[in-house]
Each structure stands twice: as structure tokens, then as C-alpha cells.
Amino acid sequence: MHPQIDARTLKTWSHDGAELALLDVREHGQYGESHLFYATPLPYSALETEVARLVPRRSTRTVVYDDAGETTGVAQRAAARLAALGYDEVSVLRGGAQGWTAAGYPLFAGVNLPSKTFGELAERVYHTPRVSADQLSAMLERGEPVVVLDGRPVNEFRKMNIPTAICCPNGELPYRIRQLVPDDATPIVINCAGRTRSIIGAQTLINLGLPNPIYALENGTQGWYLADHDLEHGGLRRYEDASGSAALKEQAVALARRFEVPFVDADTVARWADDPRRTLFLCDVRTPEEFECGSLPGARHTPGGQLMQATDQFVGVRGARLVLLDSDGVRAPAVASWLRQMGHDASVLVDGLDSGLAIAPAAMPEPPPLATIGAQALANLLRDGAAAVLDLRSSMQFRAAHIAGARWAIRPRLNDALAGETRQVVLVADQPQVAGWAAASDWPASLPAPVLLEGGMKAWADAGLPIEQSPALPADAECIDFLFFVHDRHDGNKEAARRYLAWETGLVAKLDAQELATFRLPETQLRHDTEHRSSAVKLSGAGVD
Numbered sequence: 001m002h003p004q005i006d007a008r009t010l011k012t013w014s015h016d017g018a019e020l021a022l023l024d025v026r027e028h029g030q031y032g033e034s035h036l037f038y039a040t041p042l043p044y045s046a047l048e049t050e051v052a053r054l055v056p057r058r059s060t061r062t063v064v065y066d067d068a069g070e071t072t073g074v075a076q077r078a079a080a081r082l083a084a085l086g087y088d089e090v091s092v093l094r095g096g097a098q099g100w101t102a103a104g105y106p107l108f109a110g111v112n113l114p115s116k117t118f119g120e121l122a123e124r125v126y127h128t129p130r131v132s133a134d135q136l137s138a139m140l141e142r143g144e145p146v147v148v149l150d151g152r153p154v155n156e157f158r159k160m161n162i163p164t165a166i167c168c169p170n171g172e173l174p175y176r177i178r179q180l181v182p183d184d185a186t187p188i189v190i191n192c193a194g195r196t197r198s199i200i201g202a203q204t205l206i207n208l209g210l211p212n213p214i215y216a217l218e219n220g221t222q223g224w225y226l227a228d229h230d231l232e233h234g235g236l237r238r239y240e241d242a243s244g245s246a247a248l249k250e251q252a253v254a255l256a257r258r259f260e261v262p263f264v265d266a267d268t269v270a271r272w273a274d275d276p277r278r279t280l281f282l283c284d285v286r287t288p289e290e291f292e293c294g295s296l297p298g299a300r301h302t303p304g305g306q307l308m309q310a311t312d313q314f315v316g317v318r319g320a321r322l323v324l325l326d327s328d329g330v331r332a333p334a335v336a337s338w339l340r341q342m343g344h345d346a347s348v349l350v351d352g353l354d355s356g357l358a359i360a361p362a363a364m365p366e367p368p369p370l371a372t373i374g375a376q377a378l379a380n381l382l383r384d385g386a387a388a389v390l391d392l393r394s395s396m397q398f399r400a401a402h403i404a405g406a407r408w409a410i411r412p413r414l415n416d417a418l419a420g421e422t423r424q425v426v427l428v429a430d431q432p433q434v435a436g437w438a439a440a441s442d443w444p445a446s447l448p449a450p451v452l453l454e455g456g457m458k459a460w461a462d463a464g465l466p467i468e469q470s471p472a473l474p475a476d477a478e479c480i481d482f483l484f485f486v487h488d489r490h491d492g493n494k495e496a497a498r499r500y501l502a503w504e505t506g507l508v509a510k511l512d513a514q515e516l517a518t519f520r521l522p523e524t525q526l527r528h529d530t531e532h533r534s535s536a537v538k539l540s541g542a543g544v545d
Helices: 007-013 028-033 044-054 074-084 096-102 113-126 133-141 170-180 196-207 220-226 249-258 266-273 288-292 304-309 331-341 375-383 395-400 411-417 432-442 456-462 484-490 494-505 513-517 523-540
Strands: 021-024 062-065 090-093 147-150 188-191 214-217 280-284 321-325 345-349 387-391 424-428 451-453
Touching (some): 007 096, 044 411, 074 432, 113 196, 133 220, 196 304, 266 321, 304 331, 424 432, 432 451
Parallel strands (some): 147 188, 321 345, 387 424
């Protein structure tokens, strides 16, 4: 059994200034229902495929947790797997999430908590101007020359958008805004699906000194929908790939220096990469298309808007060094200015893509290869009753389409899914590595080694073989990989949207003084908020969900 630490020790570690990887190894739906504020989601089902990306330095102080911290639970299994991969400073939170609440500390629902809480704080500190859905709708109906920019990535924009909106992710705004809004008078409204990216996008342009009237759309597309305005779906309006401009470079650099962002050269970053005591993330904040055309050796694609919005999905080590790069000198400084305010040790690489920097990427472990079987050969085995199919894809993919007769399974529950099985088991997976690691570390010794369907569900469908749908199976309670709390708000459920917005605006009130103090927003207002919250905590005690 791996070493355990108690909740109060973890609370101390969370604020002692040293690097810490706090990993919630439950599945995504479980994590999203309630988790620790600073936790990074790293589901056990994807542990080996994601850990090197999130925690590249294997001597990082690391804590894993699950629901209850039981000796046979997922956290202990995850700790053992991390040790096998060479992580040598791993502890398990005693009692898991339950132990955390028993010690008087709160749990939080939702995802990307630090980033979204920061957005709420930023609105309070900067007093970001906003317009309501009704106000914007009236402006559009009157034909006023307002430009609506959607600060989300393209894939989110296509799900739903405000009429007339143009997709321009927040990280691209400083680089694209002069082409999208070439004059200084046209009002600009930034929106997202909820609140955070609307606020941060609008405030980015304000902080850069644009003279235009700039507003955040209050409550984003959810607010628009709740006000009974129609959304568009499948939108294609977006910035042009070649539309970038370095016109705001001077302002972006000045903004970064305002928040004490260091500008570091390639030699400095190369030395940092060799530092055995610190973790380094080299972050290319440009678009996916630009990154695919080439980046620096060792750099990872971390699109700027999402790096601010979902930092915990890219960086699994609090206190790590983040070095941002671009090709224009505009995007990296603007994004870094926000990351510094969020409390991260963020710097900008001088000369960016032209710096000549090259560092070794973190090695990604590979599982032992599985034997494979073709779609028609599997169909023959199933016809003869000689095989069982276990589908390791997401629960929502399984509901939408799966091999007739297949069972859905997820790695933490493999033993339950295989109970009583004696036939040859064939695995279906989008990522062969996910199936490979499950087979290598969690497969019952009583069963023969599984084989993998070559080409996955696509190969099966392309062969014209039988496919089933099961909209209610697995049952909602079994879909531990899916967070209904987040998705229902976009599926016509107004009450879910209202609950989500209430959750988002209520985040700041749940923070204690230490958590508030990790943010580095302009001092006067934040100090007031910190002192106010500290007094409230002393009077009422820490809350627990």
C-alpha cells in the first residue's frame, strides 16, 4: 500500500509554494460532481496515456485521491501504476474526497474551477462592462454596427452561437482584432457559452487599450437562450487563418510587463529544462493549424484561450514554470498577463518560434501491444458464440452506436464487467493504448489475454456489420465518465442552465482566504475581497458540499 497523507497535510502542501500534482483519478463524471478545488482530472482509465503530458517530471511531489481512499480503491491502484512508471514521490489522500470533507474543507462541482473562479474575480476587480441578451438582441434588430465575437474554440462555436457572431477564440483576439474590427468606434461584444470567456475576452481588449466600446455578453449563449432568443447551430463564421496582425505588439508587451511577466531567452529556458527540481511546460499558444505546420522541439499545443479557460487540462503541476511562445509577439504576452494574475509562474519566450530553442519532450510510456482481430473475423466468432465484446469507448459513444451484443465497460470496473465470462474477449477502443494499459494492469488472471478489434468501431461500421443503439444503456448512474451537470445546460434544459449559472456566480463565496490569496489580480480590490472572505470564514467556518 502506498504512503497516505491526511487532509490537513494536503491543505498545507497546497499553499506551501512548492510544486504539487494533485490528481483526481476517478472518472470524469465522478470528478465533475465533487472534487478538490486544485485537483487535476486524470481518470484511471487514461492514466498512463495522459500522465506524462500533465506531470512530465517524475520526481514531482504527487498526491492521488478517489472517493474514500480505500486500500483496494482506484487511488491505490493508480499510485501503484505511477510507481511502476517511475514516479517516486506519490502519496494517497487518506479517506479520499470523503476524508477531505470530514476535515472541514469544501468540495466543488463542475470543471476548470480555478479558471472559472478567476473569471468571476476578474469581473469584480475590473468591473468589466457587460450587456444583457435583451440589450444585444435590440442592438442587432436595430441594425446597429456591433461586432459579436465568440471567444470559444471552433468546435464549441459550431454547437451553438449568437446570430451574427464570428468565432475568434480569446487567445487569438489580440492578434486578429484589427482585421475583425478595423475601426476604433464600432462596439464589440464578446460571448462564450456561460460567463468566464466572455469576461476574460472583453477585459483582454480593454486591458490592451482598444478605444472601442467593449462588452461581455452577460451569461453568454445560456443567457441568450434563457431570454428566449434563438441560437444558431453549425455556424461557420470565423477569423481568417491569414488575418493576424502584430499591430498590438507594443500594447501586449506593455500589458505583460504591467503584471511582471518575465521575458526569457532560449538559453535560460534550456537551463530550466535541465533543472531536476522544477517542472517546465513549453506552451505554444497559437492555433491548431499553425502548430501542425511546425513548432519548437519539446513544445506542446496549448491554444491561448483554452490555456486560460482550462489550465488544469494542460498543466497538472501547481507551481511549475510555464513558458509561452508564439510567432508574432502578441498572443503569448497577452495570455501570460492573465496566467500571472491567476497565480502561475508564466514567462514569455523571446523571439518565440524563431528562438532556436529545442528541448527534449517528456517520454510517453507505451503498453505491451495487443493481438488484433479484423471485423469480419470477429463477426464470425460472434456468430458462433465464441467471443464476447467489451467496449471501452465513452458511455455516450456506446449509447449512440455499438456492436450488437457488446457490453460497455470502463477500466476501474473491468472485474465486474467480466464476471462469469469464459470466452475470448475482444476489446473495442478508440485509442489502442487505453485498451493496452487496461489489459496489462487490470486484466483478471483467470482469463486469456484479450484481443483488440483492428480499426475499432469505424472498421466494423465500414464493413456493414450489425450496429445497435441504446439511448438508456448504460444507465445514467453507470456513466461515471460523463458529467450530465455540464452537458444538460446545452440540450434544451433551461433549469440546468439556470443552475449552472448560479453555480458559476457562487464560486468565489466558497473560497477561503488562502485560496483567494493565490490569485494576483490588482492588489487593492483583491486584498479587500481576501480580508472580507477571511472574516467570513472566521465567523461561519468552512463550508462543505
